[in-house]
Ligand code: SF4
């Protein structure tokens with residue numbers, strides 16, 4: 001298969017697996033991006049995420065993750081929900097409305113890899129979804145899928161920022177997309193203004209002040225989680241690129257109770273029922289005790305018009 005046919009084949013396999021967008025980029029060192037990462041780490045903005053300190057060489061050069069890698073295929077899987085939680089429920093970030101995306105996307109990557117391997121046995125591929133030191137947002141920019149917004153998330157002009165990002169390293173040369181030239185945030189600063197914790201400085205995040213970092217981890221860290229029981233979407237709900245983005249079309253992904261449970265349902269939920277209902281959810285990682293403590297905190301608060309976050 002020549003490179004154009006292989007590129008086409010991979011993109012069709014990616015679409016058939018259910019991804020919403022796909023772009024390609026040549027493997028090359030992410031020198032500037034890694035320098036930014038090193039500065040962010042030196043500033044201590046990664047809070048307790050010490051794993052971010054490791055393998056910066058691999059983050060800079062993905063060829064270290066797959067011998068002979070020549071191309072990066074980047075895929076987006078949108079998750080903006082068609083239905084949201086009742087207004088009185090303790091809030092859960094949209095990305096956790098469904099089955100754990102690591103499991104869902106890992107399965108899709110395996111499907112794509114098997115398809116390409118069957119068609120082109122000489123091509124080697126390796127897939128990633130948050131599972132290795134890969135600077136996925138930087139690769140998405142290089143693959144022309146969007147820009148990194150002031151909220152530090154990938155913003156797709158079509159799907160906004162409610163997307164999961166996955167990557168494939170490929171040992172073959174492919175046809176490549178044009179990288180995104182620049183941020184299209186312009187003078188907008190809605191995400192910065194909406195962040196309850198003041199965690200965002202344009203294009204930099206301080207995890208020490210981010211609700212989404214703290215409400216999923218054990219212990220009482222003194223951060224006001226507002227009405228967010230798990231994660232936080234304030235900086236995304238404020239983003240105009242998300243207003244017009246389509247809702248996802250992934251039937252069966254959403255866990256029905258997430259969009260059905262009222263405040264009373266959460267209050268009455270015991271550990272056995274939690275473990276059964278959310279067995280396939282990212283919520284299970286945080287565990288019942290911490291989440292119960294969070295939702296009891298959240299349920300003590302009325303939806304406030306004074307908070308800046310449109311979802312809090
Ligand atoms: S997730 Fe919430 S707390 Fe964290 S940066 Fe975004 S708005 Fe701020």
Ligand code: SF4
Nearest residue numbers: 149150185188191239
């Ligand atoms: S809210 Fe505005 S500044 Fe923030 S990511 Fe969206 S467009 Fe960019």
